[in-house]
Each structure stands twice: as structure tokens, then as C-alpha cells.
Amino acid sequence: MLRINVGHILSKCFGFVREVQIKGKRFSVSSDLFLDALCGNISLTRTPSGILVAGDIEATSSTECGRCLASCLSTTLTGVSELYTLAHSEQSEFTIDENCVLNLGPLFRELLLVAEPILALCCSDCKGLCADCGANLNKDECECRKESINKNLSVVF
Ligand SMILES: [Zn+2]
Ligand SMILES: [Zn+2]
Structure with missing residues (x-):
């Protein structure tokens, strides 16, 4: 062709x-x-x-x-x-x-x-891949994400 x-x-x-x-x-x-x-x-x-x-x-x-x-x-x-x-x-x-x-x-x-x-x-x-566990963030919400949110909350309060 x-x-x-x-x-x-x-x-x-x-x-x-x-x-x-x-x-x-x-x-x-x-x-x-x-x-x-x-x-x-x-x-x-x-x-x-x-x-x-x-x-x-x-x-x-x-x-x-x-x-x-x-x-x-x-x-x-x-x-x-x-x-x-x-x-x-x-x-x-x-x-x-x-x-x-x-x-x-x-x-x-x-x-x-x-x-x-x-x-x-x-x-x-x-959303890309989680830098820590490699999970595809378009498909699942990984555990390290939730943990870091909790950590942040504990710092605030
Ligand atoms: Zn993509
Ligand atoms: Zn992760």
C-alpha cells in the first residue's frame, strides 16, 4: 500500500x-x-x-x-x-x-x-498507578492510600 x-x-x-x-x-x-x-x-x-x-x-x-x-x-x-x-x-x-x-x-x-x-x-x-503498591488507581482504591489519609487525619487532630 x-x-x-x-x-x-x-x-x-x-x-x-x-x-x-x-x-x-x-x-x-x-x-x-x-x-x-x-x-x-x-x-x-x-x-x-x-x-x-x-x-x-x-x-x-x-x-x-x-x-x-x-x-x-x-x-x-x-x-x-x-x-x-x-x-x-x-x-x-x-x-x-x-x-x-x-x-x-x-x-x-x-x-x-x-x-x-x-x-x-x-x-x-x-489516576495512574499507586507509587507504593503499584495498584491501578482507576480500578481499585488501594490500602496505602487509605492509610496515608488516616495518617494525615491523625496529624491534624
Ligand atoms: Zn491510564
Ligand atoms: Zn497503594
Whole structure:
């Protein structure tokens, strides 16, 4: 899905644009990046040195909640603007291979790894884990919590 044959675009004149809709579920972008879903609208523009890839993509992947470690989904939205050159050049690290295949995988991987949210949460008011016993405070009220409340009360009175 991320490998697009662009032979027909390369045969057009400079400035030719083709819109591509990306839509996929449950696949690996690379060995270290698995997505639950990916969608986006990308335009491929023929330029003198190759093809300009531009648009927006939205990726959904499962991750761990930053507070309670429960599995949750995180959505990453990122803009795409990159030139794929016909031959290896200093203009871009991305090239179209000799079979006229433009592989979006390495580009998307790079963008999504950088755009990954720093702290993903299962819900905005996640209570997290108890620092003392490790209980998930979204599910149970642990004993150490009650104890510390009692201690506080005894200090007050
Ligand atoms: Zn959580
Ligand atoms: Zn506890």
C-alpha cells in the first residue's frame, strides 16, 4: 500500500499532479513501527528532479498509557512534504527506485517516530498507578492510600 508505482507520473510533464488516498489497517510501516490504522491524502507532483510528496497523514497505533500502563490508542497527525529524487542526490535522502516505485514507508516512519506524542494517556483523567503498591488507581482504591489519609487525619487532630 505504501509502495506506489509512479512510472505513469514520471512520463508526464513537470507540474502534473496526482492525488492518492492512503487507507490501511493493521500493518507494519517498518520492523519497528506497527500501525493499527493509517489514512491520509497525498499529492504526487512531477518536478524536474523527481516527485514531490505532500499532504497529511493520520496514524493510529496502540501504546501504553503513560500513567497506568494500560494499553491505549494514540493518534498521530503529521504533515508530509518531501522530494523523492530519480537518482541518489544531495537534495533528498529518498529516491524512486529503478522500477519506478516510490516507497512511502521510510518517509512515514521517520515522520511518525518524530511526531509520536511524548505522553499517551488511556483517558485524560487517568489516576495512574499507586507509587507504593503499584495498584491501578482507576480500578481499585488501594490500602496505602487509605492509610496515608488516616495518617494525615491523625496529624491534624
Ligand atoms: Zn491510564
Ligand atoms: Zn497503594
